Amino acid sequence: MHRRSGSEILLNIYLWVFLFYLFLPLIVMGAATFNSSRFPTVTPWLGTTLKWFGELAADDRMWDGLISSLGVGIAVVVISVPVGLGAALLLTGLKGKSRTFVYGVMVSPLLTPGVIIGISTLVFWDRLGVGPGLHLATLGQCSFIIAYVMLMVLARLQRFDATLEEAGLDLGASHAQVFRRVLLPYLKPSLIAAAVLAFFQSFENYNTTLFTRGLDTTLTVYIASKVRTGLTPAVNALALILISITILGAIGYEILRRREQARDLAAKRRAAETERRETQLA
Amino acid sequence: MKDLVKRYGLMLTSYMVVASLVWIVLLVILPYFMMVNYSFRPNLVAADIGGPLDHYTIDNYITLFQNQVHFHVFLNTIWGGALVTFICLCVCYPIAYHLAKVATPQRAAFLLLLLVIPFWINEILRTFAWFIILAYQGPLNAFLKFFHIIDKPIRYLSGNGAVMVGMVYAFILFMVFPIYNAMESLDKNQVEAARDLGAPTWRIHWRVVIPHAKPGIAVGCIMTFMLAVSSYAVPSILGSTNSRWFTEIIYQWFFEGQNWPQGSAYAFILLLLCIIFILVMMRVFKVGLTDIAK
Amino acid sequence: MARSPFGFPLQLSGCNSYQGADYRIAMSQDIQLDRVTMRFGDFVAVKDVSLTIHAGEFFSFLGPSGCGKTTILRMVSGFNEPSEGVIRIGGQDMAGIGPNKRPTALIFQNLALFPLMTVWENIAFGLEVRGVPKAKRRKRAEELLDLIALSGAAEKRVSELSGGQRQRVAIARALAVEPKVMLLDEPLSALDLKLRQHMRAELRAIQRRTGVTFIYITHDQGEALTMSDRVAVMSQGVIQQISKSAEIYNDPATPFVATFVGENNVFRGQVKAVDGDWATIETGHGQLRGRNRNGVKVGETALLFARPERLNLVNGDAGAEMNRLDLTLGHVDFEGSFANLFLRSGDSQAGEQAGRGVIMQMSNDGGLPRLVPGEKLPVGFAAEDAVILADGPLAAH
Numbered sequence: 001m002h003r004r005s006g007s008e009i010l011l012n013i014y015l016w017v018f019l020f021y022l023f024l025p026l027i028v029m030g031a032a033t034f035n036s037s038r039f040p041t042v043t044p045w046l047g048t049t050l051k052w053f054g055e056l057a058a059d060d061r062m063w064d065g066l067i068s069s070l071g072v073g074i075a076v077v078v079i080s081v082p083v084g085l086g087a088a089l090l091l092t093g094l095k096g097k098s099r100t101f102v103y104g105v106m107v108s109p110l111l112t113p114g115v116i117i118g119i120s121t122l123v124f125w126d127r128l129g130v131g132p133g134l135h136l137a138t139l140g141q142c143s144f145i146i147a148y149v150m151l152m153v154l155a156r157l158q159r160f161d162a163t164l165e166e167a168g169l170d171l172g173a174s175h176a177q178v179f180r181r182v183l184l185p186y187l188k189p190s191l192i193a194a195a196v197l198a199f200f201q202s203f204e205n206y207n208t209t210l211f212t213r214g215l216d217t218t219l220t221v222y223i224a225s226k227v228r229t230g231l232t233p234a235v236n237a238l239a240l241i242l243i244s245i246t247i248l249g250a251i252g253y254e255i256l257r258r259r260e261q262a263r264d265l266a267a268k269r270r271a272a273e274t275e276r277r278e279t280q281l282a
Numbered sequence: 283m284k285d286l287v288k289r290y291g292l293m294l295t296s297y298m299v300v301a302s303l304v305w306i307v308l309l310v311i312l313p314y315f316m317m318v319n320y321s322f323r324p325n326l327v328a329a330d331i332g333g334p335l336d337h338y339t340i341d342n343y344i345t346l347f348q349n350q351v352h353f354h355v356f357l358n359t360i361w362g363g364a365l366v367t368f369i370c371l372c373v374c375y376p377i378a379y380h381l382a383k384v385a386t387p388q389r390a391a392f393l394l395l396l397l398v399i400p401f402w403i404n405e406i407l408r409t410f411a412w413f414i415i416l417a418y419q420g421p422l423n424a425f426l427k428f429f430h431i432i433d434k435p436i437r438y439l440s441g442n443g444a445v446m447v448g449m450v451y452a453f454i455l456f457m458v459f460p461i462y463n464a465m466e467s468l469d470k471n472q473v474e475a476a477r478d479l480g481a482p483t484w485r486i487h488w489r490v491v492i493p494h495a496k497p498g499i500a501v502g503c504i505m506t507f508m509l510a511v512s513s514y515a516v517p518s519i520l521g522s523t524n525s526r527w528f529t530e531i532i533y534q535w536f537f538e539g540q541n542w543p544q545g546s547a548y549a550f551i552l553l554l555l556c557i558i559f560i561l562v563m564m565r566v567f568k569v570g571l572t573d574i575a576k
Numbered sequence: 577m578a579r580s581p582f583g584f585p586l587q588l589s590g591c592n593s594y595q596g597a598d599y600r601i602a603m604s605q606d607i608q609l610d611r612v613t614m615r616f617g618d619f620v621a622v623k624d625v626s627l628t629i630h631a632g633e634f635f636s637f638l639g640p641s642g643c644g645k646t647t648i649l650r651m652v653s654g655f656n657e658p659s660e661g662v663i664r665i666g667g668q669d670m671a672g673i674g675p676n677k678r679p680t681a682l683i684f685q686n687l688a689l690f691p692l693m694t695v696w697e698n699i700a701f702g703l704e705v706r707g708v709p710k711a712k713r714r715k716r717a718e719e720l721l722d723l724i725a726l727s728g729a730a731e732k733r734v735s736e737l738s739g740g741q742r743q744r745v746a747i748a749r750a751l752a753v754e755p756k757v758m759l760l761d762e763p764l765s766a767l768d769l770k771l772r773q774h775m776r777a778e779l780r781a782i783q784r785r786t787g788v789t790f791i792y793i794t795h796d797q798g799e800a801l802t803m804s805d806r807v808a809v810m811s812q813g814v815i816q817q818i819s820k821s822a823e824i825y826n827d828p829a830t831p832f833v834a835t836f837v838g839e840n841n842v843f844r845g846q847v848k849a850v851d852g853d854w855a856t857i858e859t860g861h862g863q864l865r866g867r868n869r870n871g872v873k874v875g876e877t878a879l880l881f882a883r884p885e886r887l888n889l890v891n892g893d894a895g896a897e898m899n900r901l902d903l904t905l906g907h908v909d910f911e912g913s914f915a916n917l918f919l920r921s922g923d924s925q926a927g928e929q930a931g932r933g934v935i936m937q938m939s940n941d942g943g944l945p946r947l948v949p950g951e952k953l954p955v956g957f958a959a960e961d962a963v964i965l966a967d968g969p970l971a972a973h
Contacts, residue, residue, distance in 0.1 A: 169674065171705065267735040274738035275739060279768065
């Protein structure tokens with residue numbers, strides 16, 4: 001155990017202050033859900049209540065927004081995962097300057113402000129006679145979410161051992177069989193992660209949706225409009241639910257990750273054990 | 283391309299090419315192109331589009347420089363975005379350093395998990411949280427009054443201050459993660475070696491850690507600046523009439539003024555601003571595009 | 577029946593594809609390379625190679641890394657098309673036939689086992705893609721697991737296996753598709769020395785039992801010489817020699833082979849006389865006589881090679897057929913069963929002519945004399961133990 005230096009202690013304090021800064025607003029927002037004050041706040045505390053959950057549940061526009069968000073989110077996942085996969089695979093086949101160029105174009109939507117993606121999508125499809133709405137919000141979101149998917153798949157693809165594909169072909173598999181039985185199972189974790197990320201990105205997207213939604217409303221747009229007009233702690237109730245889902249998701253992810261890690265470690269240990277016994281025999 | 287066919291077969295290769303083309307051409311390049319094209323045209327009714335009145339013009343760009351209010355908002359947005367970026371960088375640097383190089387791996391994994399949670403929560407909700415805190419009758423004023431730091435509540439939600447606070451909070455994690463990623467690959471021994479050679483802490487950072495973390499710092503700054511100047515949610519929730527943001531004007535052109543060419547021109551200016559900022563960052567930190575787009 | 581430590585039978589009972597009806601069928605599966613050249617841009621990886629590998633043979637390509645042997649393997653398996661020339665398997669031109677349509681199975685250097693499949697799924701993969709029903713696949717996989725003495729491992733993951741076990745699973749996976757030709761790309765290089773030697777015996781045994789043609793790529797001469805029926809030595813894309821193991825060692829065709837395979841003493845000189853199968857060259861050590869393997873002519877520059885273990889200490893006058901060198905002992909490396917004597921010539925110039933000193937190997941059979949560095953030693957070797965070849969590049973050591 002090494003002695004902690006003064007600067008390390010300071011850095012630690014700073015870190016906890018930072019975490020406090022990150023979480024306090026969320027805690028305040030969540031706590032305000034249970035205050036019976038009509039305006040969401042924790043001061044003054046006018047009595048503890050659960051009525052805002054009821055009000056939230058009774059709000060049809062919230063349900064409409066939720067259904068829209070789920071629909072758009074699913075559509076975005078369905079489009080962006082296969083396309084992002086295709087784009088990542090394409091990049092593996094390019095080299096040198098052409099790869100740099102295509103890569104640059106593919107990641108450019110990530111370096112473009114969301115409002116501009118929304119605006120460009122709106123004007124382009126309007127010219128083609130396609131009016132705004134959830135479908136356009138889906139297309140607008142896809143244009144940059146595909147880039148996220150592409151990057152995630154590419155990251156895993158770069159660690160892929162291409163001789164596995166050759167081994168598959170050599171054993172008589174067709175290209176499609178190799179893809180389905182060898183490459184796709186290998187990419188599965190990244191595809192699942194990308195699908196989750198794509199859904200979340202879509203679900204909470206505001207900037208792009210704002211310009212492409214037309215008269216439709218997603219949950220995020222609904223929250224924003226509620227905050228500006230007609231704010232009640234029902235919004236806090238919704239926030240609290242979304243935060244809880246996020247925290248549960250993070251915990252679940254961590255548990256899965258640790259289990260996976262433990263399993264890999266155990267396999268390695270067993271292999272090393274066998275190895276040792278064999279060398280002794282030999 | 284031949285390699286791809288050999289590796290994946292003709293069907294899969296065709297799929298990759300078609301899918302990528304549809305995405306890049308239909309969802310990225312053509313919309314950009316159309317927006318830019320729009321921005322150089324007058325605002326016409328549908329019947330006149332393609333008619334004799336439909337010609338290229340730079341009027342839409344001149345508007346920004348003629349309209350004092352808009353131009354002021356534009357400058358205010360740049361200044362605000364830069365300030366948010368700078369504050370985030372200063373606040374995040376020690377955090378990223380702690381996560382990457384000081385904390386043990388298990389602890390770092392746990393802390394990262396903690397950080398990811400607010401990262402995943404909607405920007406609107408994070409802004410809303412500050413809306414509650416900064417409200418006139420909200421907990422911050424109540425807190426300050428309770429400890430007699432102030433006598434009467436302060437009106438935070440009028441002016442740039444609240445917008446800055448909200449943006450720093452909303453985008454700060456976009457600064458932490460890139461810097462953390464870049465620092466993680468730094469060999470701890472380099473720091474130890476520098477310390478061993480008698481370098482003071484600030485010099486170790488200046489000469490060893492920062493040069494290594496440069497790509498991460500550049501990415502963090504680019505992301506934060508881009509998100510800040512193009513944010514619509516934060517200024518619209520935490521701002522007031524005297525703290526308008528450039529995106530709000532763009533929105534007005536589109537949905538209140540119904541002047542899409544004008545709005546497109548402003549949007550393109552915003553995009554140019556982001557591109558210029560990216561180029562400046564690349565120059566300042568001497569990093570390439572491939573380093574950034576990780 | 578002798579068993580390896582893994583329980584795998586090394587000697588197999590009465591099953592030999594060289595006998596009986598199988599022979600003719602096997603015969604038709606010769607692998608033929610006809611003037612095959614492979615270029616990558618300006619680089620010529622394989623240059624005008626022609627050879628025939630007989631069905632049922634254990635054939636090795638031996639050469640340093642970058643000599644083109646892996647390229648040959650990849651051309652036979654179908655991952656690369658030759659720039660020029662034809663590859664035939666069983667008389668059929670393989671041009672345009674993909675790796676998944678060829679009767680070959682490749683064992684990759686890194687084995688390339690599918691990490692996400694269980695052991696039995698790995699082995700049955702080739703059957704799966706051929707549409708063999710699951711129960712049948714499983715049964716075949718179990719049989720092959722028996723063959724490689726891994727019966728209990730069907731449901732294990734690849735990551736749970738040791739290096740040697742993975743090796744055997746890779747072989748079983750390749751055997752499952754009943755290939756006519758097995759191609760092995762330095763498959764033992766990842767194993768430690770002892771395991772490697774056991775695997776040599778196992779590979780040889782599997783080859784004998786199955787009768788499948790094995791084409792084996794290696795840079796390890798020990799592997800090539802012990803396992804193979806015939807060895808092709810390659811250097812810089814060119815086949816140097818194709819012979820049985822003993823011939824490669826005893827009767828090298830080129831200076832490269834002479835120096836790449838085993839240790840060799842080299843003497844450079846001018847050809848003075850040629851008589852029949854013999855030649856004499858003038859070197860710094862005087863005139864030396866050896867077999868004129870490739871027909872050097874008088875006046876040419878030539879190299880004479882003599883193996884260290886063929887050198888002897890001579891007492892008094894040697895016979896007329898004996899080459900004689902007067903050398904000084906530099907130092908002795910005692911290796912246990914034998915000792916290496918490092919010698920230099922008295923005038924120190926002769927040895928440097930060929931760039932190397934002279935090494936003599938004496939077996940430790942009780943007759944090792946007491947030797948003192950600096951001592952003058954008369955060394956001799958018989959003319960039939962020396963090969964004279966036209967001057968050419970030597971292997972880098």
